[in-house]
Amino acid sequence: KSLEANDSIYIGSNADINGKVRAKTFHIKAGDNIKAKSLHANTSVWVGKNAQIDDGIIAENGEIIAQDGLCTDYLCAGANVRLGSVNKLLDIFFNNNSKRNVALERTLILDSNDINSKNNKKINVHLSDNISILTIKAASDDPEILKKFVFMTSAKPTFIRLVGDNPEKDKMFII
Numbered sequence: 001k002s003l004e005a006n007d008s009i010y011i012g013s014n015a016d017i018n019g020k021v022r023a024k025t026f027h028i029k030a031g032d033n034i035k036a037k038s039l040h041a042n043t044s045v046w047v048g049k050n051a052q053i054d055d056g057i058i059a060e061n062g063e064i065i066a067q068d069g070l071c072t073d074y075l076c077a078g079a080n081v082r083l084g085s086v087n088k089l090l091d092i093f094f095n096n097n098s099k100r101n102v103a104l105e106r107t108l109i110l111d112s113n114d115i116n117s118k119n120n121k122k123i124n125v126h127l128s129d130n131i132s133i134l135t136i137k138a139a140s141d142d143p144e145i146l147k148k149f150v151f152m153t154s155a156k157p158t159f160i161r162l163v164g165d166n167p168e169k170d171k172m173f174i175i
Contacts, residue, residue, distance in 0.1 A: 001017075001018045001019035002017075002019030002020045002021070002022070002037075003017055003019070003020075003021045003022070004020075004021075004022040004023075004024070005022070005023055005024065006024050006025050007023070007024075007025055007026055008023055008025075008026040008027050008028070008029070009021060009022075009023045009027075009028045009029075009041075010028075010029050010030075011028070011029070011030040011031060011034055011036075012031050013031030013032045013033055013034070013048065014031070014032070014033045014034070015030070015031070015034045015035070015036075016034075016035045017034070017035065017036040017037070018037075019036070019037050020036070020037045020038045020039075020040065021036050021037075021038065021039045021040065022040045022041075023040070023041040023042060023043075024042060025042050025043075026041065026042060026043050027041050027042075027043045027044045027045065027046070027059075027062065028040075028041040028044075028045045028046070028047075029046045030045075030046065030047045030048060030051065031048045032048035032049040032050060032051075032067075033048070033049065033050045033051075034047065034048070034051050034052070035051075035052045035053075036052075036053055036054070037053070037054045037055055038053060038054065038055040038056055038057070038058070039053055039056075039057045039058070040057075040058040040060075041058070041059050041060065041062065042060050042061060042062075043059065043060070043061055043062035044059050044062030044063045044064070044065070044079070045057050045058075045059045045062070045063075045064050045065075046064075046065045046066075047065070047066045047067065047070065048067050049067045049068050049069050049084070050068070050069035050070075050071075051066060051067075051069070051070050051071070051072070052071045052072075053070075053071070053072040054072070054073075055072070055073055055074070056072050056073050056074035056075060056076065056091075057072060057074075057075050057076070058075075058076045058077075059076070059077045059078060059079070060076075060078050060095075060097060061078040061079070061097050062077070062078055062079050063077060063079040063080045063081065063082070064077045064080075064081045064082070065081075065082045066082070066083050066084060066086070067084045068084030068085045068111075068112060068114075069084065069085055069087075070083065070084065070085070070086045070087070070089070071086070071087045071088050072086075072088065072089060073088060073089070073090050073091070074089070074090055074091040074092070074093065075089070075091070075092045075093065076092075076093040076095060077092075077093070077094060077095065077106075078095050078096075078097045079106070080106055080107040080108070080109070081094070081106075081107075081108050081109070082108075082109040082111065083108075083109070083110055083111065083112070083115075084111045084112045084114075085112040085114035085115070085117075086112075086114075086115055086116060087116060087117075087118050087119070088116070088118075088119065088121075089115075089116060089123050090121065090123065090124065091123065091124045091125075091126060092108070092123060092124070092125050092126070093126045093128075094106040094125070094126065094127050094128060094131055094134070095128045096128045096129060096130045096131055104130050104131045104132070104133075105131070105132075105133040105134070105135065106127070106131050106133075106134050106135070107134075107135045107136075107137060108125070108134060108135070108136045108137070109136075109137045110136065110137065110138045110139055110145065111139055112139055113138070113139050113140055113142075113145060115145070115148045116148065122147075122148055122149060122150050123148060123149050123150070124149075124150050124152055125149050125150065125151050125152065126152045126153075127151070127152065127153040127154075127155065127158060128154075129154055129155060130155060131153070131155060131158075132153075132155040132157070132158050132159065133158070133159045133161065134151070134158070134159070134160050134161070135161045135163060136160065136161070136162050136163070137163050137164070138162060138163070138164050139164075140164060141164035141165065141166050141169040142164075143162055143171055145162070146160070146162060146173070151175050153175065157174045157175070158174070158175050159172055159173070159174055159175075160172070160173040160174075160175060161173075
């Protein structure tokens with residue numbers, strides 16, 4: 001039912017895992033059309049198109065990269081996040097697991113403007129204590145994309161930088 005390894009885990013396309021997937025030391029790489037209860041890696045998690053992850057994806061100390069069609073409740077990353085289109089996503093947690101007391105920056109790359117378009121729910125973006133800059137690289141220069149997110153942070157001030165293809169249209173917001 002579940003899949004656990006001390007090293008890395010590679011999952012082929014069309015895999016249907018009736019449980020949790022846990023890579024204790026390294027990363028998880030998954031193909032297209034996979035199904036699982038959760039994906040949890042010590043470093044990074046990469047998933048192909050149309051991944052259906054019932055609970056969420058955790059990359060404790062690394063990045064999360066998901067292609068179009070991701071359907072999951074939450075993402076928790078120790079580094080950056082890159083997404084294609086997503087459905088049902090409620091929360092993105094950007095954690096600082098480095099234990100260093102310095103201001104950190106994280107990046108959210110959106111390869112698609114199709115963000116929760118089926119249910120129109122906003123995504124809560126949680127930034128841990130020392131993360132004071134979040135750069136959002138969007139598929140378009142339209143600042144309306146920010147309306148799809150609610151930003152939650154304890155670092156003051158926190159800067160949200162929206163960047164697109166045209167550097168002249170880059171915008172900086174303080175929350």
